[in-house]
Amino acid sequence: MAVNRITLRDVAGACGYTVNTVSRALRGDPRLPESTREKIRAAAVQMGYIRNSLASTLRSGRSGNIAVIVNDVHNLHFCNMLTVMDSELRQAGYNIMVLCMGLNEELGEHLIRSAISQSVDGILYFPYMNNRSHIEIMQKNNMPFVLLDRRIQDIVTDNVRCDxxxxxxxxxxxxxxxxxxxxxxxxxxxxxxxxxxxxxxxxxxxxxxxxxxxxxxxxxxxxxxxxxxxxxxxxxxxxxxxxxxxxxxxxxxxxxxxxxxxxxxxxxxxxxxxxxxxxxxxxxxxxxxxxxxxxGQSVASNGVRLLLNRIEHPDLPPQVIVLPVRLFDEGTAAPPVK
CATH class of the missing domain: 3.40.50.2300 (Response regulator)
Structure with a gap:
């Protein structure tokens, strides 16, 4: 038998306020008395209420979610960048959704479409190969996105990579x-x-x-x-x-x-x-x-910055950041033995 989720109406019935007042309290509306907000929050927690993000997205036009599409989560190079992106996106008030294409280009297209269908606010995309069609899908759907770590030939769009x-x-x-x-x-x-x-x-x-x-x-x-x-x-x-x-x-x-x-x-x-x-x-x-x-400079940090800027300013011209590199000499190269 299906079990219905706890709704705003259920919380309102439990604490004696209208649905609108409960909604405002759970959003932290400062026009309501703090005692009212606290009573409603306590009732919501006790009942196990979880906000309906889909309804919130429909009202605001923002989901608060960013999709990161990466080609191989086994690669520590990408794992390190995911850690940075997760931290910085959370500080900016976003949740991160990690999707892995597993070195499969066809799956990559499916994941892009899936992320868009979930109404994410933007996509940080690690292209696996030189696939223009993936970019076109995001562009046609007016989805803010940034290409990370690699470029795609003859495509000019927001991009952060090393030299x-x-x-x-x-x-x-x-x-x-x-x-x-x-x-x-x-x-x-x-x-x-x-x-x-x-x-x-x-x-x-x-x-x-x-x-x-x-x-x-x-x-x-x-x-x-x-x-x-x-x-x-x-x-x-x-x-x-x-x-x-x-x-x-x-x-x-x-x-x-x-x-x-x-x-x-x-x-x-x-x-x-x-x-x-x-x-x-x-x-x-x-x-x-x-x-x-x-x-010093990070592909991940710059990618997050560009995406947040693109979300707020969709008409900006494309920005391409190519980070300088250096050789970290740790002693595994020496003159050949004569």
Whole structure:
């Protein structure tokens, strides 16, 4: 048998006030005496009353909810940003709704439509791939949104990301400056703008140091992800004809470091490693790893700020924030042994 929810009418009947007075009291209307507000709040708590957010949304046009659509909650890089966004949105009076597409583009479109159907006030969106149709859905529905961490080609909209091209360049300059001549580059998926930009920046550094492309073995991101899933990462590390390894993200670098150690190789004596995301900035008990990420400024904080501004000022021109990056040298890169 269905059990009916406690309503404003039930609370009004229990404490002897009109429905309108109960509604005003629970909204904290200062025109009502404090004793009246307190009596009504106490009755509502005792009865287990929960505000009907749908009715409130219909009245105000605001739900107080922000959807964050992320591609992989297993990735600590995204978890760290979710923590920041949750804290800052709550301070601004919003609840956070986290939706995970699980590296599935089709699910991503479904989640966007679901968030809009729930009348969220805005969307913080981590694009997984270069998918223009996802952006068009939000635009057609006049949904305030901000793209985070990556860009989508030929789309100009509110966007916060790190300077991935500069990051790739810094990785290349650091290793080439130490004297490395042969490299293994373990990619992310090539449909990610971060992968494209990081590799372009790295190859620019290689050209400036006169290192030929034949000295650089690039492992496609799809092979890297498959090897992680199948526990066959070691196969990608052979042949050991390189002295420096660049990894698209820390969550690949750490298992690579374990594999190299199991093979009897020392870092950085035998192989130097430079990575991206600097997870140790938020998780200091992780092993030291030379890694590249933004310093001080936060993709998450700037994304929240842009979205709240977009909600209040929907006609503003698009804002794009590209955060500078730096290399956090934690000792996993050194000159090659002669």
């Amino acid at each position: 991935d091209r500069q990051g790739g360049f810094l990785a290349g300059v650091h290793l080439a400056g130490l004297g490395h001549k042969k490299y293994l580059f373990m990619s992310g998926e090539n449909r990610s703008s971060s992968q494209i930009d990081r590799l372009e920046g790295f190859m620019q550094a290689m050209r400036e140091y006169g290192i030929p492309e034949s000295n650089i073995r690039v492992v496609p991101g799809e092979k890297v992800e498959a090897a992680l899933a199948d526990s066959t990462l070691r196969e990608l590390l052979f042949p050991l004809d390189y002295t420096a390894l660049v990894s698209f993200r820390d969550e690949v670098s750490y298992p690579v470091m374990l594999e190299l150690a199991d093979m009897g190789l020392e870092i950085p004596k035998d192989i130097s490693i430079v990575s991206f995301d600097h997870l140790r900035g938020d998780i200091p008990y992780l092993p030291k790893l030379t890694s590249i990420f933004s310093e």
